[in-house]
Amino acid sequence: MPETFEVGLLGHGTVGSAFAELLEERAPQIEAITGLRPRLGGVLTRSRGDFDEILATADLIVEVMGGVEPAREYVLRALRAGRHVVTANKQLLARHGEELWAAAREHQVQLRFEAAVGGVVPVIRVLQESLAAAHIDRVTGIVNGTTNFILSEMARTGQTFQEALAEAQRLGYAEADPTEDVNGADAAAKMAILARLAFDTPVHLDQVAYEGIEHITPDDLEYARDLGLGLKLIGTAERIDGGLSVRVHPAFLYAGHPLASVNGPFNAVTIESPAITEITLSGPGAGGPQTASAVLGDVISAMIPPASTPETSQRLEIVTDVESAFYLHLEVDDRPGVLARVADALGSQGVSVKSVVQKGLGEQARLVMVVHRVAESRFFAAVDEISRLDFMRARPRFIRVVEEEFGV
Amino acid sequence: MPETFEVGLLGHGTVGSAFAELLEERAPQIEAITGLRPRLGGVLTRSRGDFDEILATADLIVEVMGGVEPAREYVLRALRAGRHVVTANKQLLARHGEELWAAAREHQVQLRFEAAVGGVVPVIRVLQESLAAAHIDRVTGIVNGTTNFILSEMARTGQTFQEALAEAQRLGYAEADPTEDVNGADAAAKMAILARLAFDTPVHLDQVAYEGIEHITPDDLEYARDLGLGLKLIGTAERIDGGLSVRVHPAFLYAGHPLASVNGPFNAVTIESPAITEITLSGPGAGGPQTASAVLGDVISAMIPPASTPETSQRLEIVTDVESAFYLHLEVDDRPGVLARVADALGSQGVSVKSVVQKGLGEQARLVMVVHRVAESRFFAAVDEISRLDFMRARPRFIRVVEEEFGV
Numbered sequence: 001m002p003e004t005f006e007v008g009l010l011g012h013g014t015v016g017s018a019f020a021e022l023l024e025e026r027a028p029q030i031e032a033i034t035g036l037r038p039r040l041g042g043v044l045t046r047s048r049g050d051f052d053e054i055l056a057t058a059d060l061i062v063e064v065m066g067g068v069e070p071a072r073e074y075v076l077r078a079l080r081a082g083r084h085v086v087t088a089n090k091q092l093l094a095r096h097g098e099e100l101w102a103a104a105r106e107h108q109v110q111l112r113f114e115a116a117v118g119g120v121v122p123v124i125r126v127l128q129e130s131l132a133a134a135h136i137d138r139v140t141g142i143v144n145g146t147t148n149f150i151l152s153e154m155a156r157t158g159q160t161f162q163e164a165l166a167e168a169q170r171l172g173y174a175e176a177d178p179t180e181d182v183n184g185a186d187a188a189a190k191m192a193i194l195a196r197l198a199f200d201t202p203v204h205l206d207q208v209a210y211e212g213i214e215h216i217t218p219d220d221l222e223y224a225r226d227l228g229l230g231l232k233l234i235g236t237a238e239r240i241d242g243g244l245s246v247r248v249h250p251a252f253l254y255a256g257h258p259l260a261s262v263n264g265p266f267n268a269v270t271i272e273s274p275a276i277t278e279i280t281l282s283g284p285g286a287g288g289p290q291t292a293s294a295v296l297g298d299v300i301s302a303m304i305p306p307a308s309t310p311e312t313s314q315r316l317e318i319v320t321d322v323e324s325a326f327y328l329h330l331e332v333d334d335r336p337g338v339l340a341r342v343a344d345a346l347g348s349q350g351v352s353v354k355s356v357v358q359k360g361l362g363e364q365a366r367l368v369m370v371v372h373r374v375a376e377s378r379f380f381a382a383v384d385e386i387s388r389l390d391f392m393r394a395r396p397r398f399i400r401v402v403e404e405e406f407g408v
Numbered sequence: 409m410p411e412t413f414e415v416g417l418l419g420h421g422t423v424g425s426a427f428a429e430l431l432e433e434r435a436p437q438i439e440a441i442t443g444l445r446p447r448l449g450g451v452l453t454r455s456r457g458d459f460d461e462i463l464a465t466a467d468l469i470v471e472v473m474g475g476v477e478p479a480r481e482y483v484l485r486a487l488r489a490g491r492h493v494v495t496a497n498k499q500l501l502a503r504h505g506e507e508l509w510a511a512a513r514e515h516q517v518q519l520r521f522e523a524a525v526g527g528v529v530p531v532i533r534v535l536q537e538s539l540a541a542a543h544i545d546r547v548t549g550i551v552n553g554t555t556n557f558i559l560s561e562m563a564r565t566g567q568t569f570q571e572a573l574a575e576a577q578r579l580g581y582a583e584a585d586p587t588e589d590v591n592g593a594d595a596a597a598k599m600a601i602l603a604r605l606a607f608d609t610p611v612h613l614d615q616v617a618y619e620g621i622e623h624i625t626p627d628d629l630e631y632a633r634d635l636g637l638g639l640k641l642i643g644t645a646e647r648i649d650g651g652l653s654v655r656v657h658p659a660f661l662y663a664g665h666p667l668a669s670v671n672g673p674f675n676a677v678t679i680e681s682p683a684i685t686e687i688t689l690s691g692p693g694a695g696g697p698q699t700a701s702a703v704l705g706d707v708i709s710a711m712i713p714p715a716s717t718p719e720t721s722q723r724l725e726i727v728t729d730v731e732s733a734f735y736l737h738l739e740v741d742d743r744p745g746v747l748a749r750v751a752d753a754l755g756s757q758g759v760s761v762k763s764v765v766q767k768g769l770g771e772q773a774r775l776v777m778v779v780h781r782v783a784e785s786r787f788f789a790a791v792d793e794i795s796r797l798d799f800m801r802a803r804p805r806f807i808r809v810v811e812e813e814f815g816v
Contacts, residue, residue: 297539
């Protein structure tokens with residue numbers, strides 16, 4: 001029997017319950033990686049559970065209750081009792097981070113908080129580890145999915161702020177009380193945390209100037225389009241004249257900016273440093289399962305020293321005949337019946353045409369089409385057949401098409 | 409005096425010399441984080457240095473010599489001697505990874521290789537740590553900056569493959585012998601490594617099917633534009649029917665795909681998993697300084713157990729009056745002289761207009777303009793002055809504009 005590793009859970013709302021489920025589901029995989037069997041210990045909710053009892057047997061505390069008190073007290077007591085803590089609580093860290101990090105250092109335990117910023121986008125780990133000694137000039141982020149969804153909808157549909165907000169609430173991208181999201185306060189807390197890590201200087205939420213998006217009108221977005229701009233709620237933390245500016249406000253971006261194409265309820269962060277030019281990390285903003293996944297990544301990291309590449313635990317078969325959609329380019333004689341015979345050859349292999357463009361070029365013509373997903377072996381067989389048709393003037397040419405769309 | 413931590417360096421080409429420089433430059437910062445003073449020990453080049461002597465005193469070996477032998481032999485010997493190893497060598501890992509990872513496990517040392525894939529994009533760390541226990545369905549990547557630059561140039565300018573390749577060579581984005589880049593072999597090695605980590609199954613370079621971009625024509629890109637598609641060299645590793653497919657080929661993407669907007673010599677990787685939906689990491693492909701920065705991140709991680717948030721070492725002043733460009737929206741009476749008086753007010757504060765759109769609306773008009781970067785306090789003073797002009801029909805509205813462009 002492997003040793004167990006007990007996780008005490010503070011908070012059992014959307015994130016807490018998703019975490020409990022994910023921990024159980026992934027337990028065998030976690031055991032394979034860490035050599036320890038994770039086990040959910042006590043759970044504290046508003047109505048049940050006792051913090052002292054949970055702490056007594058836990059190896060690590062997960063704090064997803066939110067709010068400043070009593071979360072601050074519990075996290076401090078856990079750290080002082082020598083327990084690792086994983087938290088998703090941005091307000092707590094943006095107000096009391098220095099006190100908590102000092103307690104973690106003093107008691108030589110880990111305080112991890114990937115889930116506090118950027119949903120599943122691993123920006124905390126990248127700042128703390130990959131870029132630990134980099135000289136960072138600027139961090140720019142879309143760190144609130146609710147406002148990014150609203151602005152994307154306003155741009156896409158011409159809706160007003162109120163209409164887009166109602167739509168966001170209907171789809172679960174905005175809370176019943178959306179104040180902290182739409183007025184920029186949520187993004188400000190996240191930028192305080194990112195600035196602390198990127199610039200190695202204490203940053204309190206009160207030092208972050210912020211504005212929200214409540215006053216943005218459809219007009220603004222229309223003019224922006226005329227001017228070649230897209231509108232986002234942007235958090236910025238940057239060095240200026242030896243000092244540091246941390247702020248959140250709506251801003252227009254030119255199309256070439258790495259954050260300009262981030263649409264819908266997504267988060268993204270761009271980090272600029274002379275040594276790396278810049279990197280951008282993007283993904284869905286926080287939902288319950290996404291946040292739970294970020295919390296779990298932190299729990300596993302606390303369980304083991306990282307960067308061991310474990311022995312593989314399986315041997316998946318390597319598949320060679322996959323399905324793809326294709327772009328197919330044919331140079332043919334321009335005469336009746338050509339398209340029908342090409343279509344026959346495709347049809348005989350089960351290849352179905354999605355769109356086709358035909359261009360006459362004097363005696364010859366060019367057929368360019370996109371076909372739907374099909375086993376590549378069948379597509380190749382059809383192309384082989386087509387290449388032998390007497391009206392072909394050149395070898396058929398083809399390129400795969402990735403059909404998936406992402407985002408909204 | 410703090411203890412020193414000696415780094416032995418194998419290879420002193422572009423990456424090796426950039427790493428040596430960066431290690432020296434960032435040494436004080438690294439000492440603050442780790443408590444150890446890093447020191448460059450012996451350096452092995454083709455013409456000088458002795459591996460055994462370097463190994464004898466090194467705490468960690470950095471391997472950036474490239475090629476399979478003797479790199480494989482040196483890395484194995486270092487691991488077996490109980491030294492951590494950081495390598496940027498994708499060919500080595502894609503062919504002999506299992507042997508090397510097993511040696512690292514057996515001798516309980518770290519083998520890190522962030523720089524082997526994705527340049528400065530921290531995809532290895534994210535797969536190994538953030539997503540350690542995630543069930544991943546698919547990894548899709550643009551993992552070769554040379555080919556992405558060539559395809560972007562062909563799309564942008566209508567150039568042929570040969571012309572765009574020559575341009576890439578002129579700008580230093582392609583080597584004198586670009587074979588391994590343009591035929592897909594380089595991307596295939598990187599995808600083998602990513603697939604190994606993402607799917608916990610051994611993957612050898614020989615199991616990766618690959619095609620290059622040598623046969624892409626300007627025609628293909630023109631038709632693609634007609635069809636609403638963009639062309640990239642895409643690496644894919646995905647579960648199919650309980651097995652695994654790993655492949656590299658040119659593919660068209662719809663505009664909504666997270667990789668569709670990655671242009672120029674950039675790399676990007678999208679990771680899909682039910683728990684996280686998907687995340688995308690992007691940044692410049694490997695150049696000497698970028699790769700050196702990724703190597704240094706690995707070295708620092710090997711020096712310390714991570715996830716401690718060190719005490720801040722400085723207190724940067726928080727700056728409040730920053731410079732911004734602005735979009736300014738004015739509702740005014742439609743009468744002569746209005747624009748001149750607005751321009752006067754702006755000019756008096758040193759605010760300079762970049763572009764302006766004027767629309768008549770019966771008795772009133774709308775002036776929408778973008779102004780160049782200026783201290784926000786001066787812009788606000790100008791807006792305050794404008795708001796008191798007698799022809800104003802509503803409060804002036806303004807939104808910041810981010811002026812930077814990224815990528816090519």
